[in-house]
Amino acid sequence: MAVVAPPMPLILDDASVSIDDGILDCVTNHLELSPDVTVVTITTLCGETDYPGAVKWSLVLTLEQSFDAGATEEILSAAVEGGVPVSFVIVPYKSKPIGPTNPSWSGMVIPQPYAPINGDAMGESTIDLEWSVVGQPVKSVTPEALDTALAASREATEARAEARAASRRVKAGTAAKD
Secondary structure, three states, X not given: OOOOOOOOOOXXXXXXXXXXXXXXXXXXXXXXXXXXXXXXXXXEOOEEEEXXXXXXXXEEEEEEOOOOOOOHHHHHXXXXXXXXXXXXXXXXXXXXXXXXXEOEEEEEEOOOOOOOOOOOOOOOOEEEEEEEEOOOOEEXXXXXXXXXXXXXXXXXXXXXXXXXXXXXXXXXXXXXXX
């Protein structure tokens, strides 16, 4: 009988997370991509039965606040101010190529306001995010699949941004006439 090596656990010491192409690796201390499955309970004369309902995904992050250029505040505030869903990418091992033993997850999140300063005296300021994922995340096991998923996400973001800008122009034109 062949001896099988034990599986290698994932230790998050080489992971990467980005939002809207802004890399947050060095300010991330908690990373989670989690499904929330609602349960639908049907009650009849024969009793109750639970059925799985809708699945909603969330990107959950705890970040160290940094006001440095290209860091936490700049990335998050730009995402929120944009008013449209933005892309995210998670890679377990940034030093290894994307593949079956190092898949990536990507998709779009809906940015929400966050507490820009949160902490205790003499302690670090952290930001706790829980942003909803649009649809479900895409798992990619090849760099090409990740590139395709990211391109689709960017196109969707650009289309939403253009629609939002057009709506603002229409509203501004209506307001100017009043």
